[in-house]
Amino acid sequence: MADPILELKDVCRFFGGVRAVDGVSFCVSKGQIKSIIGPNGAGKTTLFNVIAGNMKPTKGNIRLQNRNVTMLPDYKMASLGVTRTFQTIKIFSNMTVLENVMIARHPRSRAGFFSAAFRFPWMRREETSLIRESRKYLEFFDLLGKADHPAHTLPFKEQRLLEFARALANEPVILLADEPAAGLNTRETKDIAALIKRIRDTGVTVLLVEHDMSLVMDISDEILVLDFGKKIAEGTPEHIRKNDEVIAVYLGRRAEGA
Ligand SMILES: Nc1ncnc2c1ncn2[C@@H]1O[C@H](COP(=O)(O)OP(=O)(O)OP(=O)(O)O)[C@@H](O)[C@H]1O
Ligand SMILES: [Mg+2]
Secondary structure (H helix, E strand, O other): OOEEEEEEEEEEEEEEEEEEEEEEEEEEOOOEEEEOOOOOOOOOHHHHHOOOOOOOOEEEEEEEEOOOOOOOOOOHHHHOOEEEOOOOOOOOOEEEEHHHHHHHHHHHHOOOOOOOOOOOHHHHHHHHHHHHHHHHHHOOOHHHOOOOEEHOOOOHHHHHHHHHHHHHHHOOOOEEEEOOOOOOHHHHHHHHHHHHHHHHHHEEEEEEEEOOHHHHHHHHHEEEEEEEOOEEEEOOHHHHHHHHHHHHHHHHHHHHHO
């Protein structure tokens, strides 16, 4: 595969007898939007946890830009350019919108956000540039007008956007987004789809977990289907749409529950 950013080989994560992720292998190419779909409990979030270093795999191998990163913890993965948004939004509710982005970005500054006591002129310069750069991310997500608002006062969709702004402020090479359209209406889901494409167009590769099939079919270059922790199909949206096993196991099951 041309220019893989992320490669998983036979990755497993077991919880006692539960094989949440069971021998999954795949690649994500640079500049792709790749989606992982599957029924509830299929292992999608667990797979993200393992890739992002929030959990260690039980076995298997993970490579990022040709480097073995299998057992690295989350902060190391973040420093190597793997960032994520969560199924349940994670932001600092009592901080302002701008501070949320500044904190996400501060590991890149020399002084550090909390230790910057403004004793030296270079610290103050750094603080000013941190604010300026953080505001650029807010502008990208149309949140600049709310920079000084406490994060918890934002409507739900804007809290999601803020979570994206925080993830991008870390300058990822790959962004893992876990159900970004959950809880959003049709109009808002379309906005999120457009936004994910814009993020990809800035050069960030995107790995997406999402239940909204129209969003997945619309924006994905490739789709991987998980069921009971195993990969049951992988390919273009057209390929997945026609795959009998996917229709039976995933789409069929969802239709029953609908
Ligand atoms: N920390 C944990 N401890 C024990 N079991 C877990 C843990 N995390 C996940 N599991 C189990 O692993 C399986 C996969 O869960 P996971 O959350 O990864 O699924 P998912 O595909 O993200 O589902 P959903 O679509 O509902 O978000 C489930 O059976 C779940 O109960
Ligand atoms: Mg999940």
